[in-house]
Amino acid sequence: MDDTTGTATTDPWSDLPDQPLIQEEIATPSLGSTTDLINAVAALDEAVEMILAQGEATWSRISTSDREDLYRSLERSRRKLTAADAAMVTSLRVDLAMPCGPRGPRWLARTFGLTLREAKTRVATADRITTTEITSISVPTSTHLPVLGAAVRAGVLDAEPVARLDRLLRALPHDVQDRVATAADAPVAELVRTAGPDAVADLRPFLTGIAGVDEPYTDDDRARLRGVTIGRQRDDGMSPISGDLTPELASILQRLMADHANPGDLAAVADDQSGESPTVRDPAESDDRTPAQRRHDALFAAVAAGYGRGRELTPGRGTTTIVAAMTLDQLAARTGTAVTDAGVRMTVDQLVETCDARDLFLQVMDFHGRSLYLGRSRRLGSVDQYLALVGEEGASSAPGPATPPAFSQIHHIISWLYGGRTDLPNLTLVGPEAHAGIDDSRTDPRKWQTVPPPEGCPDRVLWIPPEHVDPSRAPVLTVHPASWTAPGQILRRQSRKLLDLLARPTG
Numbered sequence: 001m002d003d004t005t006g007t008a009t010t011d012p013w014s015d016l017p018d019q020p021l022i023q024e025e026i027a028t029p030s031l032g033s034t035t036d037l038i039n040a041v042a043a044l045d046e047a048v049e050m051i052l053a054q055g056e057a058t059w060s061r062i063s064t065s066d067r068e069d070l071y072r073s074l075e076r077s078r079r080k081l082t083a084a085d086a087a088m089v090t091s092l093r094v095d096l097a098m099p100c101g102p103r104g105p106r107w108l109a110r111t112f113g114l115t116l117r118e119a120k121t122r123v124a125t126a127d128r129i130t131t132t133e134i135t136s137i138s139v140p141t142s143t144h145l146p147v148l149g150a151a152v153r154a155g156v157l158d159a160e161p162v163a164r165l166d167r168l169l170r171a172l173p174h175d176v177q178d179r180v181a182t183a184a185d186a187p188v189a190e191l192v193r194t195a196g197p198d199a200v201a202d203l204r205p206f207l208t209g210i211a212g213v214d215e216p217y218t219d220d221d222r223a224r225l226r227g228v229t230i231g232r233q234r235d236d237g238m239s240p241i242s243g244d245l246t247p248e249l250a251s252i253l254q255r256l257m258a259d260h261a262n263p264g265d266l267a268a269v270a271d272d273q274s275g276e277s278p279t280v281r282d283p284a285e286s287d288d289r290t291p292a293q294r295r296h297d298a299l300f301a302a303v304a305a306g307y308g309r310g311r312e313l314t315p316g317r318g319t320t321t322i323v324a325a326m327t328l329d330q331l332a333a334r335t336g337t338a339v340t341d342a343g344v345r346m347t348v349d350q351l352v353e354t355c356d357a358r359d360l361f362l363q364v365m366d367f368h369g370r371s372l373y374l375g376r377s378r379r380l381g382s383v384d385q386y387l388a389l390v391g392e393e394g395a396s397s398a399p400g401p402a403t404p405p406a407f408s409q410i411h412h413i414i415s416w417l418y419g420g421r422t423d424l425p426n427l428t429l430v431g432p433e434a435h436a437g438i439d440d441s442r443t444d445p446r447k448w449q450t451v452p453p454p455e456g457c458p459d460r461v462l463w464i465p466p467e468h469v470d471p472s473r474a475p476v477l478t479v480h481p482a483s484w485t486a487p488g489q490i491l492r493r494q495s496r497k498l499l500d501l502l503a504r505p506t507g
């Protein structure tokens with residue numbers, strides 16, 4: 001594929017083009033047949049029994065690629081049943097068979113053997129994606145999300161992301177919930193399709209931005225809520241720990257984990273904790289600790305270093321404990337929020353107070369959010385490039401879960417083996433799991449590939465999906481809500497709006 005072709009890309013946070021997979025099903029379905037419904041449910045039960053009767057050995061006899069395709073089809077059918085759940089719950093609400101209000105989910109859970117969480121999820125989803133207009137004043141309803149509903153019926157997503165969005169919307173001021181729900185419907189459906197259902201968890205900054213409301217919690221609120229509790233020591237000698245961390249402490253601990261809780265990190269500390277003698281070993285292959293155990297060892301080492309001498313731990317990238325990017329206006333006014341490279345939101349005032357004010361970098365970007373200059377009293381080479389990417393991207397650019405920069409790897413958009421340079425325009429942040437699945441040679445249609453954007457496009461990198469995600473393999477742009485406030489992302493959004501205005505006819 002020619003990297004400079006002007007292929008149209010999908011930006012889920014601007015004016016969305018039509019998505020045929022989703023849009024074609026938005027219309028209210030016609031009145032169905034009760035006989036067909038009864039027969040279909042019976043046939044579904046028979047089909048499930050037939051699938052179960054095959055057992056593991058039958059699945060094993062299918063080739064890996066065919067087995068993956070078959071399981072994707074099964075998962076798509078499972079997601080589509082979410083719409084059937086919503087239709088059932090709606091019918092129960094319409095004829096008042098299910099109690100209204102908080103008692104409804106409890107009745108649903110008790111009647112059908114569900115967990116209370118699952119029942120609440122189904123009720124919230126039905127409230128948002130139902131195609132039936134409920135006119136009874138005794139049944140409270142919320143703004144419907146028709147594009148998300150169509151995505152559910154197409155098997156793109158299930159109930160969980162819809163229910164998560166419902167919870168985020170209800171946390172907003174009541175007078176803006178309907179407006180924000182309508183504005184977020186199509187972008188969230190596209191986000192889930194390209195980035196996965198977990199991306200909904202990072203939507204709060206996007207929703208509050210649409211609503212035009214400030215963060216409701218103040219530093220004083222967080223100070224009152226802070227606390228850590230170490231529980232009573234158990235018979236096995238272990239002590240549980242729980243609590244609520246301020247953004248400052250969460251940022252420091254997340255940064256610590258990114259630097260010192262990877263496989264092989266602090267191997268000597270792990271040996272000390274296990275009572276074994278330190279041994280020489282290959283950290284990448286022989287570290288058998290779980291992620292939770294590695295985090296424990298990193299915390300232990302940090303606390304011990306704070307009380308000992310000559311045992312100071314240093315960050316893996318940069319020289320500060322917390323790395324965050326903000327605009328010059330935010331720094332001058334000490335207002336607004338920024339996201340650290342470990343994925344923790346902090347107010348600018350907190351960042352200024354927490355970080356060493358002498359350890360500042362000046363990053364100058366052009367109108368498209370591309371770095372023109374990154375300066376400081378000394379040059380740090382690859383660390384400079386990492387810090388520039390934090391300001392430009394704010395998170396992994398790969399489709400899928402939003403990985404904070406501190407947990408990401410630096411990827412060559414055009415592989416170094418194939419002539420790509422280690423220059424900032426050819427670099428992007430990518431989470432470790434996504435990085436391992438990239439086809440640098442661009443020859444395998446089953447894997448993701450990265451290409452530069454067309455000339456004049458403000459985007460940094462485009463992703464070509466594998467055939468099982470998009471048979472046409474059209475390049476896509478991934479914009480995560482978690483990186484919404486990154487300075488480079490702000491500049492690129494503004495650039496797209498201006499380019500769109502300039503492209504419109506003036507007649």
